[in-house]
Amino acid sequence: MTERDELREQIHTLVAAYYRQAHSAVPFTPGESRVNYAGRVYDERELTAAVDAVLDFWLTAGPRAATFEDGLARFLGLRHALAANSGSSANLVAVSALCSQRLERRLQPGDEVITPAVGFPTTVAPLVQNGLTPVFVDCELGAYNLDPEQLEPALSERTRALFFAHTLGNPVEMDPVMAFARAHNLYVIEDVCDALGSAYDGKMVGAFGDLATLSFYPAHHITTGEGGAVVTGNSKLARIAQSVRDWGRDCHCRYNSPPNGACGRRFEWRIPGLDEPYDHRYLFTEIGYNLKMTDMQAAIGLAQLEKLPDFIAARKRNFSCLYQDLRCYEEFLILPTWSKRADPSWFAFPITVRPGAPFSRRDLITFLEGRNIETRLLFAGNIVRQPGYRHIKHRTVGDLPNSDIVLRSTFFIGVYPGLDDARIAYILETFADFVDSL
Ligand SMILES: Cc1ncc(COP(=O)(O)O)c(C=O)c1O
Numbered sequence: 001m002t003e004r005d006e007l008r009e010q011i012h013t014l015v016a017a018y019y020r021q022a023h024s025a026v027p028f029t030p031g032e033s034r035v036n037y038a039g040r041v042y043d044e045r046e047l048t049a050a051v052d053a054v055l056d057f058w059l060t061a062g063p064r065a066a067t068f069e070d071g072l073a074r075f076l077g078l079r080h081a082l083a084a085n086s087g088s089s090a091n092l093v094a095v096s097a098l099c100s101q102r103l104e105r106r107l108q109p110g111d112e113v114i115t116p117a118v119g120f121p122t123t124v125a126p127l128v129q130n131g132l133t134p135v136f137v138d139c140e141l142g143a144y145n146l147d148p149e150q151l152e153p154a155l156s157e158r159t160r161a162l163f164f165a166h167t168l169g170n171p172v173e174m175d176p177v178m179a180f181a182r183a184h185n186l187y188v189i190e191d192v193c194d195a196l197g198s199a200y201d202g203k204m205v206g207a208f209g210d211l212a213t214l215s216f217y218p219a220h221h222i223t224t225g226e227g228g229a230v231v232t233g234n235s236k237l238a239r240i241a242q243s244v245r246d247w248g249r250d251c252h253c254r255y256n257s258p259p260n261g262a263c264g265r266r267f268e269w270r271i272p273g274l275d276e277p278y279d280h281r282y283l284f285t286e287i288g289y290n291l292k293m294t295d296m297q298a299a300i301g302l303a304q305l306e307k308l309p310d311f312i313a314a315r316k317r318n319f320s321c322l323y324q325d326l327r328c329y330e331e332f333l334i335l336p337t338w339s340k341r342a343d344p345s346w347f348a349f350p351i352t353v354r355p356g357a358p359f360s361r362r363d364l365i366t367f368l369e370g371r372n373i374e375t376r377l378l379f380a381g382n383i384v385r386q387p388g389y390r391h392i393k394h395r396t397v398g399d400l401p402n403s404d405i406v407l408r409s410t411f412f413i414g415v416y417p418g419l420d421d422a423r424i425a426y427i428l429e430t431f432a433d434f435v436d437s438l
Contacts (some may be wrong), residue, residue, distance in 0.1 A: 005109055008055060012048050019044035027424045036413035037348060037374040038219035041311065053299035061292045062255040068298040071305045072214070072229055075197075076204050080238035082230045083301070087193040087215025088122035089245075090228035093291060093438065094189050094211040095126035097230075097241040098161065100286055107132055107187070111160040114186075116146040116395065117403040119165050120379045123191050123384065128392050135395045136216050136384055138402045141352055142337030144168065144378060144410070147402075148176040154397045159184060162209075165191035168378075168412060169221075169315070169347040171200040173339050174208050178326070189213070193228070196221040197312040197345035206231055211241065216297075219416075221345065222304035222310055226295035240286060251280040268358035292361045312345045314417035318424055319346040322415065325428045329435060332357040348412040350378060352405065357437055361409045368436045369379025373413065373427055381407030 024040075026033070053064055065083050072081035084090045099107045107113070109131030115124060117136035127134045137150035144167040151162075162181055166172055172190075181188045188209030192198075196214055198205045206212035211234075214220075216227035230241045242252050250269070253262045260266050261280055268277045293301075304311075319336075326335060333351035338344050353361045365375045371410075382403035383389045384396060413427060 004385075008052070011051060011055070015048045016044040016050050019047050023047070024331040026330045028420070028426075030422075030426045031371065031372060033423075035373045035414070035417065035427060036416075037376050037412065038416045039418050040218045040223050041307075041417045042304070044298075045306075046300050048294055049299040049303040055184070055295045056295070057330055058255075058295045060294060061298070062295040064295040064298040064302060065293050066254050066256075068293075068297075068301045068305065069229070071120055071302065073231060075305065075308065076206050076212075076231055078207055078231050078233045078234065080232050082238065082242050083298060084228040084230060084245055084291045085293055085297075086226050086291075087191075087213055087217060087220075088125070089192060089289070089291035090213035090230045091122050092126040092129065092187075092289070093230050093241050094213050095130055095132070095163065095236055096244045096287070097211065098187050098189070099130050099132075100240045100244075102236075102285065105160075105185075105187075107160050110158060112158040112395070113161045113163050114146075114151060114154045114166075115163045116160060116165070117382050117384055117400045118144055118378060118380075118406045119167065119383065120191070120193070120387065121383060123163060123165055124299055124383055124389065132161075133158070133393050133395065135397070136400060137397045137404075138407065139167070140337075141405060142334050143168060143403050144151075144169055144350055144406065145172045146177070148173050148180070150397045151177070151180045154395075155184060156321035156395075159186060161187035163189040163190065163191065165193065165407040166195035166205045168336075168350055169195045169198050170193065170206050170336065171198050171344060173341075174200045174205075175341070178208055187211075192231075193220065194347035195345060197308060200339065202343075205236045207233065210234060211237055216301060216304075220347070221315070222301060222308055224293065224301040224304070227293050227297050227301060229293075234407075241332050243286040244288045245291045246288060247290050248284045248286040249281060250283040250285040253281075274353075308344070311417045313347050314435045315415050316344075317348055318415040318417075318419050319344075321424050322349050322427065326351070326431060329431065332359070332435075346415045348376070349415050350410060350412045352410040355405065355409065361411055364434060365411050367437075368413070368430060370430045371430045371433075373430055375413055377412045378406050378410045379414060381410070
């Protein structure tokens with residue numbers, strides 16, 4: 001072993017010892033400890049992986065980013081994954097890729113994209129940014145996904161794509177949605193930011209559409225801190241998406257390409273109007289950004305990826321415990337619903353206070369938060385009512401009544417793997433106390 005390897009080993013040992021001192025779990029004290037809705041679940045392996053990457057000091061996307069991308073693609077059964085610096089960036093890359101001039105059927109300004117009104121704003125923002133017109137459809141209460149019945153009424157001559165999230169990990173009813181997309185020759189982008197590991201009909205969500213996106217923000221199924229990815233089975237779209245992510249450049253070399261490039265003729269590319277050959281690294285065929293992930297983030301992602309099957313199992317278990325117990329309050333609360341064909345890898349546990357219940361959402365979440373149980377609203381609720389989105393060019397199908405109910409009456413609590421039996425029991429006791437107090 002070289003001195004360098006020895007030092008590295010000592011550092012690993014120290015990092016693990018530091019983890020145990022500084023980061024290991026604090027015992028749960030009901031009422032005093034915060035019951036978060038989500039959070040990073042990690043141990044010394046993530047810390048060691050991150051420190052290891054720092055020791056290598058490969059500051060940008062390097063070998064770990066490439067391995068992380070390969071692992072993600074393998075997990076989803078897809079050919080390509082492109083790590084990005086957030087789920088929002090991944091959404092921007094996916095939409096922008098479909099606007100590429102390299103596509104015969106590219107999305108063009110003024111084209112319409114059907115998308116649910118309930119969701120996260122950065123599913124919609126890239127549509128606006130690319131001059132596309134969102135056509136908002138309503139959701140089904142309980143499932144909170146786009147209502148397939150609304151697709152037909154949303155259709156116009158300009159409809160070119162569907163872009164929707166599998167809300168809070170709950171798979172969209174993909175059979176009718178994909179049939180509709182096929183019938184009308186529409187692109188499909190799946191926002192899988194909250195649904196890594198969810199399946200429909202035995203197939204991972206994210207593997208249905210032309211492109212899909214992931215987020216690794218700490219609340220999500222795995223984390224890299226900030227982070228995300230675009231995944232696809234389509235090699236042409238992958239090339240375009242990579243270019244959009246990487247400054248718009250045509251060159252698609254990874255970190256370890258030979259000096260003459262993966263193409264083998266790096267310095268022989270042509271720019272129209274120039275009689276000299278040009279370096280492929282500086283040939284820009286897309287309007288691009290720089291939205292890449294760093295190797296330090298990817299190092300953490302790799303450690304998390306190994307734990308993903310256990311994380312998914314814990315999320316399902318926690319969801320199921322909450323669901324079994326909260327069913328007795330269905331008179332007041334709309335509990336989550338999901339398709340018979342779906343196997344959700346839940347992000348959270350959504351609840352809608354029924355119109356006519358003897359309490360409001362505010363009453364319930366104030367009670368829960370007062371007992372140190374963290375709650376969240378279903379993101380933007382009805383996005384059309386958000387100040388930043390009220391004035392964008394859009395269409396809606398009807399008045400979006402369910403989206404308004406979500407805006408007013410829906411919230412969620414956590415199911416993440418950081419919730420152990422004691423915390424789940426405490427959440428359930430607190431619901432019982434609330435109902436007793438009515
Ligand atoms: C459905 C959905 N899409 C996109 C995003 C954006 O991801 P990020 O926070 O990584 O930008 C989120 C964020 O939580 C989300 O829930």
